[in-house]
């Protein structure tokens with residue numbers, strides 16, 4: 474009797490475990506892919522707890538694709554090798570609209586002048602992965618490696634919650650999807666903050682952080698990192714005819730199965746629209762919470778992929794339109810201090826000039842002394858400099874491996890570099906201040922602010938003229954601007970023609 478009751482309990486547990494798994498998978502999909510949960514976190518946690526209880530009681534019911542295995546995977550001995558069934562290719566690069574046009578011409582030389590449709594997608598700056606599903610379950614996840622053979626990182630990829638472990642719909646017996654694992658910018662900032670607090674080396678950028686996180690031997694470390702994935706390609710399908718004939722159909726099919734497919738993918742009908750779209754994202758790339766280093770342009774039709782084929786490792790049916798880089802490495806020559814209009818002392822880096830994305834960067838901000846100390850940035854260090862859009866360039870952190878031992882740690886000066894007053898810092902505040910309300914640097918900055926966009930936006934007075942007005946004594950504070958006379962201004966220009974270069978003439982117009 475006891476045996477029968479025990480068997481029945483086991484069968485019930487097995488059915489309930491299956492039910493819980495599919496419920497949890499469904500809610501993972503709602504939460505991580507659709508961003509639209511149907512149940513509260515507490516209800517979700519209760520489902521996971523119940524499943525854990527059952528699996529604790531009947532360990533034989535644990536399946537590798539159980540949601541409980543996402544986080545608690547055991548460290549793998551070392552990564553095994555995965556042979557990719559079809560090579561993971563790379564892309565040729567285009568750096569301009571002309572490069573895109575030349576690419577289209579080469580394709581048209583092969584496929585003729587008929588209509589072409591293009592699919593344009595963000596080029597995610599992460600790490601390429603291939604996911605093989607067998608009978609609807611995630612069987613293998615691998616890195617790109619050299620394109621032919623990659624590393625088996627299935628255990629680690631299982632910890633990424635938006636990667637489905639099982640698919641709920643009918644699918645071909647075996648198929649592969651490819652995509653990019655990445656780290657969000659906000660997640661990266663948080664991770665680096667924590668690392669700085671613990672005195673650990675910083676990651677240079679989200680891509681390095683993602684690559685480092687995915688190639689961990691202990692999946693628990695991967696699980697603790699803010700990773701996510703965008704799937705952008707159907708690799709191959711086996712055991713059933715391909716469910717799709719075009720790339721866009723493939724993406725829609727994948728989306729329908731619960732894969733996370735980027736919402737900013739668009740099909741465009743001609744190359745001018747493609748170029749406009751690429752250029753528009755080049756300006757808007759900062760809007761996304763993940764790094765993109767360009768746009769990928771693909772011809773939509775699979776039949777044309779066949780016709781176009783490859784040159785070496787690069788398909789003729791796709792190309793990467795690359796954006797200018799946003800990071801560079803250079804030497805930090807010296808740390809200077811700027812006095813703000815409220816007296817805040819702002820450290821900045823004087824850099825050996827470095828070209829980043831077509832702009833020469835010589836100065837970068839360093840936030841505050843605590844940040845410099847936490848990131849262990851020293852004068853003489855090689856540093857990573859980040860330049861994003863209009864934002865002032867920043868020093869991300871040192872390249873500690875390039876140290877020679879001659880680098881110098883930095884401290885905030887004890888005295889204001891402008892007026893010499895002893896500097897002060899409020900309890901719990903990150904910034905140091907010059908407490909002297911008569912500090913000339915503060916007054917100059919105040920005048921500059923007053924005439925500028927953030928203040929009265931006085932047409933014709935820029936930073937240069939504001940400084941000269943201050944230095945010459947004509948305007949020591951904003952009130953003085955209202956008693957300026959034409960004669961005095963003209964006399965000023967005559968005294969400083971090299972400094973003003975016609976600025977006053979322009980202003981008086």
Ligand code: IVH
Nearest residue numbers: 562563564594595596597601653705769788
């Ligand atoms: S398609 C043959 N689409 O870029 C086509 N790649 O430079 C293979 N990447 O190794 C790739 N976003 O890691 C494609 N939307 C996207 C992509 C993308 C990022 C990466 C991928 C690839 C590299 C090629």
